[in-house]
Amino acid sequence: MATALEIRHLYSERDERVLFADLSINLRPGEILQLAGPNGSGKTSLLRILAGLSSRYEGDIDWCGQPLRHQWVDYRQRMLYFSHGSGIKPQLTAVENLRWSCAMRGQAVTDGEIYAALDRVGLGGFGQQACYTLSAGQQRRVNLARLFCIDACFWLLDEPFTAIDLAGVAEIEHWIAEFAEGGGMVMLTTHHPLAIDRPVIRVDLGGGIS
Numbered sequence: 579m580a581t582a583l584e585i586r587h588l589y590s591e592r593d594e595r596v597l598f599a600d601l602s603i604n605l606r607p608g609e610i611l612q613l614a615g616p617n618g619s620g621k622t623s624l625l626r627i628l629a630g631l632s633s634r635y636e637g638d639i640d641w642c643g644q645p646l647r648h649q650w651v652d653y654r655q656r657m658l659y660f661s662h663g664s665g666i667k668p669q670l671t672a673v674e675n676l677r678w679s680c681a682m683r684g685q686a687v688t689d690g691e692i693y694a695a696l697d698r699v700g701l702g703g704f705g706q707q708a709c710y711t712l713s714a715g716q717q718r719r720v721n722l723a724r725l726f727c728i729d730a731c732f733w734l735l736d737e738p739f740t741a742i743d744l745a746g747v748a749e750i751e752h753w754i755a756e757f758a759e760g761g762g763m764v765m766l767t768t769h770h771p772l773a774i775d776r777p778v779i780r781v782d783l784g785g786g787i788s
């Protein structure tokens with residue numbers, strides 16, 4: 579299948595320290611890529627570049643064969659970024675957070691779809707609760723529920739397992755595999771050894787590509 583995301587000769591530095599240089603990555607529909615590397619090696623920096631939140635780089639990024647900067651509108655509709663922060667507004671309820679996330683993308687969503695997404699992440703019954711009253715792991719799960727109510731073909735996941743219990747980690751791994759099986763693309767960072775029943779491309783920012 580044709581490459582959807584092509585990164586060529588990417589270079590980025592922070593405070594005169596090179597994070598990565600000459601980094602090239604191809605990602606095709608159905609592929610899962612794990613960014614690995616020690617703390618501070620630039621994983622989040624790379625995901626923020628790909629999420630359009632940072633322009634601290636040199637090099638080329640193409641989306642579906644065109645420079646990303648020309649494809650921005652299409653790309654933003656198809657990419658879903660999950661940051662390593664909680665990603666939610668604590669004063670809003672879980673349902674309001676998800677409604678807000680969808681509205682920000684101009685995507686229509688029904689209450690039924692929102693409650694189904696909350697059910698999938700184990701938060702059935704918590705939809706009307708202000709998020710500051712939820713536990714850290716439950717707040718992360720509200721954010722994860724976006725995976726099920728936002729249409730996207732590319733998930734960019736920064737440390738999706740943080741604060742998630744062991745059963746939840748296995749579930750997320752299953753969701754990633756299922757998404758890729760359906761043609762979705764995933765790029766994620768994690769220090770957790772992945773147990774996914776599909777090939778995972780590993781890019782080590784402290785080393786090479788394997």
Ligand SMILES: Nc1ncnc2c1ncn2[C@@H]1O[C@H](COP(=O)(O)OP(=O)(O)OP(=O)(O)O)[C@@H](O)[C@H]1O
Nearest residue numbers: 592593597615616617618619620621622623624767
């Ligand atoms: N807002 C910032 N201001 C200054 N330096 C920053 C900022 N954000 C990140 N950096 C620096 O950029 C480097 C890469 O950070 P980054 O968060 O990308 O690493 P990481 O590989 O995701 O690390 P971790 O595994 O700890 O999450 C670090 O040295 C960090 O100090």
